[in-house]
Amino acid sequence: MDWLVDHGEKPFKAQQLFAWLYKHRELEFGNMSNLSKATQAKLGESFEVGALALENKQVSSDGTIKYLFRTQDGLFLETVLMSQDYGYSICVTSQLGCNMGCTFCASGILKKQRDLSCGEIVAQLLQAQRDLDGEEKRISHIVVMGIGEPFDNYDNVMDFINIANDDHGFGIGARHITISTCGVVPSIKRFADEQSQVNLAISLHAPNDELRSQLMPINNRYPLKSLMDSLRYYLSKNNRRLTFEYILIENVNDSIEQANELADLIRDLNAYVNLIPYNPVDEKGYKQSSKSSQLAFYDRLKRRKIQCTLRREQGQDIDAACGQLRAKKMKGLDYAS
Ligand code: SAH
Numbered sequence: 001m002d003w004l005v006d007h008g009e010k011p012f013k014a015q016q017l018f019a020w021l022y023k024h025r026e027l028e029f030g031n032m033s034n035l036s037k038a039t040q041a042k043l044g045e046s047f048e049v050g051a052l053a054l055e056n057k058q059v060s061s062d063g064t065i066k067y068l069f070r071t072q073d074g075l076f077l078e079t080v081l082m083s084q085d086y087g088y089s090i091c092v093t094s095q096l097g098c099n100m101g102c103t104f105c106a107s108g109i110l111k112k113q114r115d116l117s118c119g120e121i122v123a124q125l126l127q128a129q130r131d132l133d134g135e136e137k138r139i140s141h142i143v144v145m146g147i148g149e150p151f152d153n154y155d156n157v158m159d160f161i162n163i164a165n166d167d168h169g170f171g172i173g174a175r176h177i178t179i180s181t182c183g184v185v186p187s188i189k190r191f192a193d194e195q196s197q198v199n200l201a202i203s204l205h206a207p208n209d210e211l212r213s214q215l216m217p218i219n220n221r222y223p224l225k226s227l228m229d230s231l232r233y234y235l236s237k238n239n240r241r242l243t244f245e246y247i248l249i250e251n252v253n254d255s256i257e258q259a260n261e262l263a264d265l266i267r268d269l270n271a272y273v274n275l276i277p278y279n280p281v282d283e284k285g286y287k288q289s290s291k292s293s294q295l296a297f298y299d300r301l302k303r304r305k306i307q308c309t310l311r312r313e314q315g316q317d318i319d320a321a322c323g324q325l326r327a328k329k330m331k332g333l334d335y336a337s
Contacts, residue, residue: 007042018168021049025130051123052077057131067128071096071120075113079124079146081132081139088132089141092124094157095148100182101217102203104249106281107147116148118159125164142172145180145201151187161198174198180245185222185230192234200234201243201274202227206253207261215253224265231269242271248289248297249278259297263304273301273308 004013013035020032027049029040052069055076059065063083070076080091096113098105129139142164144150150157161177163169174197181188182203191200206212212219222230231242244266248254266273275298278288289297294310301308 009039009042013039015168017043018166022126022163022169025126025133051117051119052127054127065128065131067124067131069124069127077116077120077124077147079128081128084141087140088137089143090125090128090139091143091146092121092160093146093148094121094144094150094153098148099152100149102182102205103215104205104247104278104281104284104286106283109281109283112148112152115153115156118156118163121156121160122163125160125170129170139170140172141176141178143178143180143201145178149182149184150179151181151184151191154187154190158194161196165198178243182216182218183222183227184218185226188227188230189233192230192237195238197240199240199243201245202231204244204246204262204266207258207265211253211258228265228269235269242269244271244273245276246273247276247278248294250287250289250293252286254289254293254297256296256300259300260304263301263306267304267306271307273306275301275308275310277311 004017005011016034017032020026020035026032029035029044029049032040035043052071054067055070056068057065065081065083067079067081068076069079075096077093077096079093082089082091093116095115097110098107099112101108125139125142132139142161144157144161157179161174161179164172164177165174178199178201179191180201180203188200203216204212206215206219209219209223212224219227234240235242246253246262262273275294277294278286280286280288298308298310
């Protein structure tokens with residue numbers, strides 16, 4: 001809006017522009033018929049709507065859709081759209097590559113090239129919703145769980161969330177939006193202070209510092225004590241339920257003792273644990289826990305009165321696990337070093 005006013009336009013034009021972009025999902029300024037030709041031209045000179053070009057689309061047998069997009073500077077990112085009982089949920093990418101270095105994750109195979117702009121994160125939602133528009137279906141939920149660490153690109157991710165949530169934007173309820181972090185403590189505190197209704201999920205994956213530091217280097221910087229303190233701070237400021245994500249990797253973090261340790265660690269947080277069978281990544285050598293270990297772990301948490309679910313997998317036949325499609329594409333183009 002400031003830009004429009006600075007360029008001699010009336011503030012209400014901002015609402016019209018938002019409606020064209022986010023309600024009609026119009027990608028050409030020239031087709032925005034209630035804006036004058038002069039305004040259209042001014043916008044066209046300064047902005048581009050199509051921040052991302054669709055490079056590839058794969059549809060899984062279970063209805064999961066994976067998009068590979070190309071940025072204007074020729075880099076690739078992926079977005080996953082999951083068909084759920086309650087509608088469509090989109091998993092957006094927040095950075096090109098990731099520097100967090102989790103040892104089990106495909107995203108970190110390629111280091112971070114740069115943060116995504118707010119416009120590039122919005123474009124993922126816009127393009128996927130445009131794709132569904134023909135079938136009159138709507139994306140109702142967002143998870144910021146694609147490649148990248150959203151709390152390492154805080155401002156752009158929050159701007160994206162505001163547009164997704166705004167009634168003049170996509171109108172997706174804050175409680176239908178989830179941000180997942182590997183545990184960037186200062187950003188958790190900042191997020192706590194915002195008192196947002198957006199859900200917070202923490203990738204925990206290990207119940208003690210020794211193992212967590214092996215799996216997730218961020219734990220060296222922000223060990224469990226500081227992470228847990230930041231979460232208690234969050235809970236003191238927000239009347240919300242926290243979610244922990246815990247991937248189950250065979251013989252690494254899936255024993256009954258570790259389930260007990262996890263229950264001890266989080267029992268006073270009234271949190272929810274999402275158990276996720278690990279999706280093996282070629283280069284990493286980790287295996288998915290056996291079905292019996294998954295169920296035993298789940299049962300133990302339940303017995304310890306921890307609320308949890310064991311997530312079913314989606315999109316396995318289309319490399320929908322974090323970073324897999326992109327990693328393959330980049331390798332094909334000799335970008336991997
Ligand atoms: N950086 C953020 C969000 C991106 S990763 C975070 O760490 O939360 C989204 C989730 O997928 C994280 O919980 C991550 O640990 C998990 N993940 C990464 N690789 C995976 C794999 N191969 N199988 C299952 N989950 C994986």
